[in-house]
Amino acid sequence: MSKTVNLAHYMFTRLRQLGVRSVHGVPGDYTLRALDYLKPAGLKWIGNCNELNAGYAADGYARIKGISALFTTYGVGELSALNAVAESFAEFAPVDISLGDGSLGVYADIYMNFTVAQASLFDPSTAAEVFDEALEKCMKESRPIYVNLPSDMVGAQVLESPLGRPLEIAPPTNEAGLESIVANLVLDRVYSSKRPYILEVNELARVTGFPTFASTFGGGTVDSTLHNYHGVHGGGHGSLDFAPYTNGADLALLFRLFLSDTNTQGWSAVSERDITLAFRRKSIEFGASNVYQIHIRRFMRRLLDRLEPGRLPKQISAASTLPSVRNQAASLPPIDSSASIDQDSFYLRISSFFRPHDIIVCANGTPLVGGRDFVLPPHATLINSAIWLSVGHMFLATQGISLAQSELGTGSRTIFFEGDGSFQATAQELGTIDRYKLNAYIFIINNGGYTFERLIHGLDAEYNDVAPWRYLKAPEMMGARNDGSYDFETHDVGTWGELQSALGNESFQSGKGLKLVNVRMGRDDLTSNFKPALKLAGKQLMAETS
Template identity: 70%
Template structure:
């Protein structure tokens, strides 16, 4: 029997397809063209973005929903343009496979002065840079080793939920290799824990839980990439302990659970939980990414001595005890052994406010009143429904989104530490694509400031080109409001051009033949907004729905203004 072979490109793309990738984002370049011919035969779709940076952002969003994304750029100019996005994926644990089409192997051997190089005889300089922003790298220069390198690199991407880097020389695209390994799916399961150590740490955690008097649960966004959302929700439901999210962790916990109270933002949130959390004797912290922005200058970080932190590869008890254990398996063991009859019932928990109660307490809408940041996010929550994915850009939507009241089975996508302006519009394209491929029936709903929109507005054309379904609410407050309130309230550097935003779909090629629904609205009062939200065609989630929401120039959530003032002071004196 003759041995069957496939090309290197086919092998790589088949592996991606086996891992659930349906589409590859990128920008074509001369070093990538031959490889792109193998995408469709391998069952993958090409999504051509307007530039490589945006393609990286789109892959980031896609990876957060599908569990793996692929980005394909060309050597040098392309991969460096995408580096900012890949760095963000690294910082916030989004699994992106970055494939770089590069020069033929002979150019590396002879140190040729090829285009897109620095002209200094070192063609590996960009690959060296990427070692700092990826968890695994592979140079596919030899047919005999390429399959194993691909497999190991992809496994690392999924298991660690961080970007990886693959160099694909143009003369290796068609190199033939055995397809035998493709018959065996890659093993991306989390390793099991040593039983004795796991049992010992479970005992220690249970002891802390059972003897606590005033415990609480704090959930952050890495619970999603750690794949422990189901386990954490089960733990929250069984214990009944007061539960809060951090900004990055919004949407992780089922918002209908009675013991979920909302986002903990220290004294800078719409609800202040600090009278309870500051006197607690146990904080159970899941999936933490405790950046200054995510925790309002670390004001929402519990004391180390009362904290049990559940991280992807470690369980941390208090100040000094760190145990190398994989969290998913550990939580399953913890849940199996949890005795509900021994759980404390904290007395002060019954008096804690909830974001649901806050929304219900709002006065009736005055249709003629201007839309304000303080209540916009609470009120628009009634528009959401199960299976929706809500996306918040950096700036006022990031903070405002803390007040969303989310139905069950919704996801909230935002940023915790990288906070790159313009990130979330291309990410929304990737999210809408993933949502469409998964066929959940949910909608993709995006909130973005006018300044952020201008940074990456080109990708609106990609949404239109591929006829993706997305809502885009532009929070139009005439510039960079956060920056204004930190420093330079009336400074020109915080201004942006006053675009006619609702004309963008037409300029970017939206069809007018009925094949793709485009709906645009300009609103400035509550009455105008409510009329839009109640429209039957608007609610159906089909096509592109754009709403230009006009708000006051210096309007932000009231309780967050002191945080911005503090940020300005810390820029002058970081030790303050």
């Protein structure tokens, strides 16, 4: 007789096989029995303060582990998490949302718009197969799926034998003839170019030597040590101006670029369509007319194998005058220890604190823009958001990232930068970081409110203020204790000398425990070249509403 297991055990075992070790969520009446099967399957429960925060944390966890799991109860729980799941969908984070459902199908219909598969496990004879198919879609598409686990199906018996077969999660293959044709078309454009550039890809940049840039969202996708990497292309609002070169280019190779106003700095960093080869996840666009449906991951391997370096443009003279973020950092004047910390140089200077393999996270707002100036060491990763821009998201993503880091045992540090307004949105999860003894740096950019909004509209308006929290008291209020059970330290800095003192401390550099730094800056201070973009947005807003 074939051996069977409970459906909940089957599901959690499958997740563990894919690398999940922790499940985020909030318990509810309809999920309690299912949660009893987490520990026997080798998984750990991470209880967040609410479902939205749990969804944000699962998003961060998935960006490191390749998949995560979010468990909520039906109705109020899943609707609370919806904004986080939508963000994961928009930014390609593979999250498995499992619901203990009381049979109200309307919620599955709602989630259909934000997930690539919806699995309702009503029938024990098909439940395992349906769940596996959804997981495969989650991994292949790198997007969330919705799984409806009715409370009366938790203990349903399903065959155990499928667990002995690995899921099919390899990237899809391309039709060989089409792949060859498209490779030839791409290489012809590359070989004939005189003034090309690359936006966001690594190995091709190294092999070709073409001038290479990143977008705001993709600041960590290119090896900053490459001699031909120049920095984040911010169009007319970047810290460095690459327009004299890019405006005269005859070939722009764009890789998985998210075309949003924030990621392209008000569309000012978008290349002309007729010179653009846009490599999407499942297609390549040649200008505005020809689109080839092809999976990029496998295609790029073929393209690189066939590329002949001897046929590349021999010399791109115009590139010799391009500025670089490395030179920008190197040309900073010596630090005046008594001077106030400013946005223009903070992100350049603090780059010297980063180490190889660090994961650096930037929240929405001033850190998102300031992070364009980071000079990253080899193998460091930069994670931010440039599409959904949900306030408070990236703090919880940091919690998920730190958790994933600890499970992988890499020893790498997680370093997070967030404005004071964003921090106040989800600050209660400092208690979760303490509860599970996670390691994280948190730099609060404290400028007394929503600086982005002030510069768009309402410079002195009360609605752009936030409460003046005593941030350094937050860890203790959330549960951190000075009894040796958990390392945490806090620092209040407003001058370069105070910041240097904190960064130079050996215990601070270790990355163990929580390091919370309140970085006081001017209320209206912002990276200089980005201020005109916000003022322009304000003028457009006034024109639209007048």
